[in-house]
Amino acid sequence: MFLVALFCALVFHVGSASLSDGDDGVDRMDGDIAGMPITLQANDKPSVCSKMCDSNPQCVCWAYCKANCSGDPSAPLCYLKDKLMPQSLNPCRVSGVKNATLLPYAFKPLPTGAVKPQGWLKEQLQIQADGLSGHLALFWIDVANSSWIGGKGDTGLHERTPYWLNGFVPLSYQLDEPSLQAQVHKYVDYILEHQSSDGWLGPEDDKDGNMYWSKFPMMLALLQYHEVNSSDTRILPAVMKFLHTARQKMFTVPLSGWSQYRWEDMVLSVHWLLENGNTGEEQFLWDLAEQAKQQGFDWKGYYEGNDFPTGSASSLSMANHGVNVGQSLKSGAVWYRQSKDDADRNSSYQRVERLFKYHGLASGTFGADEHLAGNMPSRGTELCTVVEGMFSFETLFAVIGDPMFAEQAEKMCYNALPATLTPDMWAHQYLQEVNEANAVHIDHHVWASDGPDSILYGLEPNYGCCTGNFNQGWPKFVSHIFLQSPDGGLILSMIAPCVVTAMTSDGSKQMVSVDTMYPWDGGVSITAQSSSPFPLYVRIPSWATGTSATINGGKPQMVEAGQLFKVQCSGTTKVMLNINMTLRVERRFNQAASIYKGPLLYGLEIGENYTALRSYDFNSKDYQITNTTPWNYALQLDDDKHPEMNLEFMYRGLQSDQPPFSITGSPAMIKAKGRLLPDWQLDLGSAAAPPASPVTSNQPVEDITLLPFGATELRIGEIPTLKPTGREG
Incomplete structure (x- = not known):
């Protein structure tokens, strides 16, 4: 006793x-x-x-x-x-x-709200706020009547409200919109005021090792809230109190289920507290992070071992689950800061290489229609996988500093993310397909385990996790556009219109604004201002050979692709970048061609017919989308090294009152020619695997249009190509 x-x-x-x-x-x-x-x-x-x-x-x-x-x-x-x-x-x-201190970030993330969107990017976040994000708290039971605020919604895993807040907190402060911030305050106030006496946060009806999981995104949300409300003295004590009771439970009820496979998100919050919390409990936090890692799934061993599937996964295990895999990409880097073991750092490269070799898709994400699915372009990818993958690559860049990670995050953001949302962001898919000929209810489908409504656009098709989790995609992207370098400078990691305000260690204020129509156009205007000199580093994409920069109106200079371009700023410094966006061809499944210009994948435009299936409150509806024009074309492409011989790029700029990621509002398109392939048909309701290129067709040559992948709901992003016979038509 x-x-x-x-x-x-x-x-x-x-x-x-x-x-x-x-x-x-x-x-x-x-x-x-x-x-x-x-x-x-x-x-x-x-x-x-x-x-x-x-x-x-x-x-x-x-x-x-x-x-x-x-x-x-x-x-x-x-x-x-x-x-x-x-x-x-x-x-x-x-x-x-001994030596219980974290390795520093290669490039330290800035506090939430330091980066503000401008131009088309601000419009994009406003569309999100005016769509589902700003209305879920008003009508969707899993947020509006959530168990986190004493209601009956968000039962089971209790993850949907934390998912929503994890994205909605930064969104509301990036837009500086009081009505959105009022929603945030309502939830944060209730959660803190109803914290249990032992420290537990939120519902407490699970008794197994899965009970910790929903608290991981909630902690990320609360810490982001603290970054923009540092005078609110409730946040850090509440999170610490929760971690104390969580750790007590972990000694007798270790992590299991989702908690075990997503341990790195708990460690992220613990590491934030170690660096920023000034708690005086550093050894406790260090040991808790270590305990979570020890109880968590061995992702390093999984990627190195024989259990990693090199095709469509036959085992529908937690390890092969797409969202878990998306989150796991950062776990080696997250843990490297504590372990100081280069093997953990290096594992990040091995994971990315192996995952994208066997499952990578043209849109920048990977095939996982619930579980890893290979790289056939009609297999799906869950929306949660997209946003978690983006956050992993953003974290990888911050920890390791390799520009390839920021480039991958940017590619996913500009292609896979908008492609699975309607232009007004009132509806989304559970699964997206690179080759998506329709978006309808399919009883017998190509994807392995998800339901027949998985590619419909709607409020919560198939399962509601993505309705909560999609909210983090654009806001987390904005938060990671700029980071701090160890020499007191700033890193422009992903290119988008924005303005950042940061403070140096000596109290000097740095302000950098970016004006651009990137990713559709390569012109980038950067203005840096500070009372003290500082270095500015700009990531130059790896595909952008031939890019030039002009500083303060001087002589243009060539800059190296795939590297960080350094500009020493003093007073007011103006940098004009001309990012060289040549057309590129990438051969993929069955040698189908994916066409890129800049960071954007371009896919075949398909006529779209929306049919509303169900209506909810406000503008929320479930839709099926059927094609009104043929989708089964082969592209005329005579020389992969010179696609401009067959493809004509057209830039028209923003279209008035039209979202940029829409068919009617896209600032750019590519005109091409192709022939129908009558034998290429649907298989299990989706486009069959593209026939092996090159192909032949006796159909007439037709004019076709390629649009940015993210501007479409239906498209073909991996297109078979015709056998070169000289220019036709």
């Missing part, structure tokens, strides 16, 4: 000290260096043991045995260990880890 009482008391005592004071109530058994234990003086505190570990080259972690505690010796003991041993609860022990 004595030990039970002591263990219960740990709820209030574990993690109440800084690094040198250790983690009270936590032991690290075994792994002792020879000659242990060391007997200490009667009044020696755990910090003495910590200092002994610091001065011993062999020591990795330490454990302090309290004197006169449950039969222990009358003097405290110190155990130094040469291995990082697992944690266990013991009220008579205090333990700690």
